[in-house]
Each structure stands twice: as C-alpha cells, then as structure tokens.
Amino acid sequence: MSKLSLDRILQSQGFGTRKYCRALIEDGDVIIDGAPATNYKTTYETDGLVLTVFDEEWIYRAHLYLALYKPANFECSRKPSHHPGVLTLLPEQFTWREVQPVGRLDHDTTGLLLMSDDGPFIHAQSSPKRHVPKIYQATTEQPITDALVAELLKGVQLHDEPAPLAAVSCIARGDHQLEIVLEQGKYHQVKRMLAAAGNHCSALHRSAIGGLTLEALGIAEGEWCYLTDEQLALLAPSA
Numbered sequence: 001m002s003k004l005s006l007d008r009i010l011q012s013q014g015f016g017t018r019k020y021c022r023a024l025i026e027d028g029d030v031i032i033d034g035a036p037a038t039n040y041k042t043t044y045e046t047d048g049l050v051l052t053v054f055d056e057e058w059i060y061r062a063h064l065y066l067a068l069y070k071p072a073n074f075e076c077s078r079k080p081s082h083h084p085g086v087l088t089l090l091p092e093q094f095t096w097r098e099v100q101p102v103g104r105l106d107h108d109t110t111g112l113l114l115m116s117d118d119g120p121f122i123h124a125q126s127s128p129k130r131h132v133p134k135i136y137q138a139t140t141e142q143p144i145t146d147a148l149v150a151e152l153l154k155g156v157q158l159h160d161e162p163a164p165l166a167a168v169s170c171i172a173r174g175d176h177q178l179e180i181v182l183e184q185g186k187y188h189q190v191k192r193m194l195a196a197a198g199n200h201c202s203a204l205h206r207s208a209i210g211g212l213t214l215e216a217l218g219i220a221e222g223e224w225c226y227l228t229d230e231q232l233a234l235l236a237p238s239a
C-alpha cells in the first residue's frame, strides 16, 4: 500500500512531466470516482486506483508487464534505423515509462515479445542463466531432413561461441516447417543454427516463451495485452 500525490501518480503512469500532469489535473482532465480531481497535491492510495484521463480509463500499475504480437518490419532496438520501432505499437504513455522489449526479435521475425518497465524483471528474464524455453516456428528454404533435425539436437558450432549450441527440441511440422525450442537467446540464433546445419531460415515466428503462448493470449498481430500474475508465472524456468 502506498499513497502518492496526484501529480506524482500521473507522472509515474507516463502522462508526461510533472508540470504537464499538474496542468492536466487543474484543467479538469483527470476524473477519479466520477468527479474531476483538480488538486494535484491530494494524495491517493495507488493500489487499485482507477483514473480517467481524456475519457480513457487507466488502472494504476506500479510496473508494466506486457505481451506484444510483433509483426514483421518492426525493430526492437531503442533507436530503430530502417523500420518503425515496436514501441510505436504501444500507447504513448508507455514510452514515457521507458518500457523496453525483454530480449529482441529480428525485424523480420514475428510473434511473442515481452515488454516491461521493470529493470530487475527485464534483467532476470534476459539472464543467460535462466533456462526458459522459447518456441519458434521456422520456415526453411530447403526441405527438412532427419539429418538436419538430428544435427540441431546434437548441437552446431556458431562463430564466436565457445561451445556448440543445441536445440532442446526440434520437430518437423511440414516439409519446410520446423518447430525448434531453444533455451538460450543468442543473436540470430535460430537463423545461424539453421545456416550452420546447411539450411536457410526464410521466415521465423516465436509462438511461446515458457508456458506462455500467443495462442492462449488471443492477441492478433500488432496487438498487445497486460500480463496477469498467472501468465507471468508461466515464464518460470524449466526445472
């Protein structure tokens, strides 16, 4: 439980600078419990607080934990250079809150991307010591053979890696469709592993992280949603 002044609350939720938030409040643009809250010094219990700002309802959240269905041709980088950044798919307030992608997907990879403004959460999720399986659906240029599957399961040597990297699981889902599960998150890992095994990845989609699947989230390409505590628990590392 914590109480904060209204201007600090609005600022913490990404509505802008303290000065701008005070102006919003004094202009009557912030509604709490059905009435304009016009004194920025008034303190409110933040737990469960619901604010209406410019007719849109926002629940106070100390931190943001989001899932985005990343479309192709969006970059995860903070300073995108060739395509729009994934942050452009979220409400503007989230940029003010410094929401970031948890790990990265290539600009042409689609699928499940976690996003948050909680530094320790991002750090913990991205740690190489954390063995959370990530499930990818890869489309390959050459047909998938038993030998390819065996090689990916055994491990392939990538440049700049001290030891071979192996898939946790690898299943042919069609002549050119491979479901591959990885526990590491190295740069271009799926594409590089396929290339090292003599094939080429022509399209890549991440369908799940741990037990959290895009299908269960039910969001369409380009859409995002808040993650519940139950959904976050599905990101726990495998035993």
Ligand code: URA
Residues within 6 Å of the ligand: 104, 105, 106, 107, 109, 187, 188, 189, 190, 191, 192, 204
């Ligand atoms: N592996 C890749 O090669 N690219 C991604 O975007 C994710 C995993």
